Amino acid sequence: MKRRTFLAGTILAGATLMSTLLPAVGGIATASAASLTKVTFIQEWPVADGFWIPWILGKEKGFYAQEGIDLDIVAPPTVADTMKFLGTGRANVAFTTVMDIIFAKEQGAPVEAIGRYGNGNNWGIISQQGKTYTVADLKGKSVGIYNDAWTKAQLALMLKSAGLTLNDVQMVTAADDTVPLLLQKRVDVITGITNAEGTEMTTTGKQKPEFLPAIAHGVPNTPIFMLAGNQDWLKANPELAKAFMRATVKSMAYAVNHPDEGVQAFATAYSKAYDPVYIKQQWADTVPLLKPADSKSLAQEAATWQSLLTAIKAEGIVKDPLPADQYFTNQYLP
Structure with a gap:
């Protein structure tokens, strides 16, 4: 599951992040x-x-x-x-x-x-505010996805619930973030989770995204x-x-x-x-x-x-x- 890399230009290549974090003022006393x-x-x-x-x-x-x-x-x-x-x-x-x-x-x-x-499982199909879709509505639509096996599997299971397959949609692969594809109207919908892509739609897109949950359409609630x-x-x-x-x-x-x-x-x-x-x-x-x-x-x-x-x-x-x-x-x- 890929998500928005929001620390622009910051790649912490294997660094230990918290070794110098000091206890907060008023924090609980701890052992040496x-x-x-x-x-x-x-x-x-x-x-x-x-x-x-x-x-x-x-x-x-x-x-x-x-x-x-x-x-x-x-x-x-x-x-x-x-x-x-x-x-x-x-x-x-x-x-x-x-x-x-x-x-x-x-x-x-x-x-x-x-x-x-x-x-x-809070993964599903995300669309722009006011544009709602059923799974059947996705036929012929463009879908922004990540190029990983589970994303495609979840999407395949969702489409199967409406008698569709991956061949019935146009998949557009994002390098690291599907949200710009949707905000720039390069795709009709995107795949993602409520607290990553959904969050970005709220903060960057300044809108409340529509969400079609996968678990309501044949995907395990794991x-x-x-x-x-x-x-x-x-x-x-x-x-x-x-x-x-x-x-x-x-x-x-x-x-x-x-x-x-x-x-x-x-x-x-x-x-x-x-x-x-x-x-x-x-x-x-x-x-x-x-x-x-x-x-x-x-x-x-x-x-x-x-x-x-x-x-x-x-x-x-x-x-x-x-x-x-x-x-x-x-x-x-x-």
């Missing part, structure tokens, strides 16, 4: 740095985005340090490197996508999901983003993994309940190298997807995974998926 255990947390995107606000704020508030963790938030050199870092043990845990986990497992990488981020762990590290450090998840659940709940603090923590971490209007709106669009932010909301179900695996196998994305329960575990949740 020497007594903390470093946990390397690789992200899904080379440039910081609003999805990271819970752990940015949680680190600032001292929630990870309270659990004995020195959280090292790291950006990958490219979007393709997140699972490489996790699978090879260069990172202990990751913020990633459900499809990246599936593809990594297909390659034999020792990774598994340890918690979901969001309560469902959260797009996941927290994942290196299985070797998890087995060797079960208590540390549980501590990481306790701090993360606490951080997510606090960030959801204190959105302004979350946005401010992001601003503190990244100074002026970000789009404040976009981040504020993106977090506002993300918060409803995380509620209620508690341990139960991060728990995963085999049935949900199975629906996704069945769909992608039918589309030929994965030839021989593993049993659903081999992709995830809930044992580290508080």
Whole structure:
């Protein structure tokens, strides 16, 4: 899942982003740095985005340090490197996508999901304000897409619900952002998620986009983003993994309940190298997807995974998926 790169000209090529972030004034007192255990947390995107606000704020508030963790938030050199870092043990845990986990497992990488981020699949078809479409209406229309397997699979499943195929639409591939295609009227609709492309339509396009949800038209309701762990590290450090998840659940709940603090923590971490209007709106669009932010909301179900695996196998994305329960575990949740 690609999204708008809103830090113009800023590529943090594998740099450790948070090692110099100081605790906020009034933050919770924490143990000395020497007594903390470093946990390397690789992200899904080379440039910081609003999805990271819970752990940015949680680190600032001292929630990870309270659990004995020195959280090292790291950006990958490219979007393709997140699972490489996790699978090879260069990172202990990751913020990633459900499809990246599936593809990594297909390659034999020792990774598994340890918690979901969001309560469902918020991907779909986005159009300009006032221009609504049904799936059947898409026949003959131009659709801005990203050139990844899951985007095409979701679109194929949606079209199938109306008796259409990918050949019934004109797909226009975006290099890194579908939104300009729509705003410049180069396509009729685009694919995307509510808290990325949808957010950009609001902030850049100055309009409320129309949204046709994929889950209402044959696409599994599987959260797009996941927290994942290196299985070797998890087995060797079960208590540390549980501590990481306790701090993360606490951080997510606090960030959801204190959105302004979350946005401010992001601003503190990244100074002026970000789009404040976009981040504020993106977090506002993300918060409803995380509620209620508690341990139960991060728990995963085999049935949900199975629906996704069945769909992608039918589309030929994965030839021989593993049993659903081999992709995830809930044992580290508080």
